[in-house]
Amino acid sequence: MSSTPSNQAVPGPAEQRKLRIVKALHTAIWAFFVACIFMIHLAALMQWYAVALVFVGVVLIEVLILVVNGMRCPLTDVAGRYTQHREANFDIYLPRWLAQNNKVIFGTLYLAGIGLTAASWWLARG
Secondary structure: OOOOOOOOOOOOHHHHHHHHHHHHHHHHHHHHHHHHHHHHHHHHHOOOHHHHHHHHHHHHHHHHHHHHOOOOOHHHHHHHOOOOOOOOOOOOOOOHHHHHHHHHHHHHHHHHHHHHHHHHHHHHHO
């Protein structure tokens, strides 16, 4: 029995290859931004405020891209060209639960990093 519903066409080998490339690229970019978010926390704890602000700015660029694109990564639309599947992780190599909750989890960590940076800077001043 096939795992693909009968109303969805199975992508051909060329589409599958292109989808794997998009998913790999999307995952690499996601990992880069996750690393940037964690670096905000580390930089704040080390009192490297200029470094923390650089990482805040880098992630802010990604946030603005998401906002302009209706809170969707542009690579999601690219991946959608190569498959009809639309599971939460059809476009990225992440577990489904993480793909479904990605923005909440990492948005919270991003805001917490900004808060940690601000609080650390404020406390270091006095």
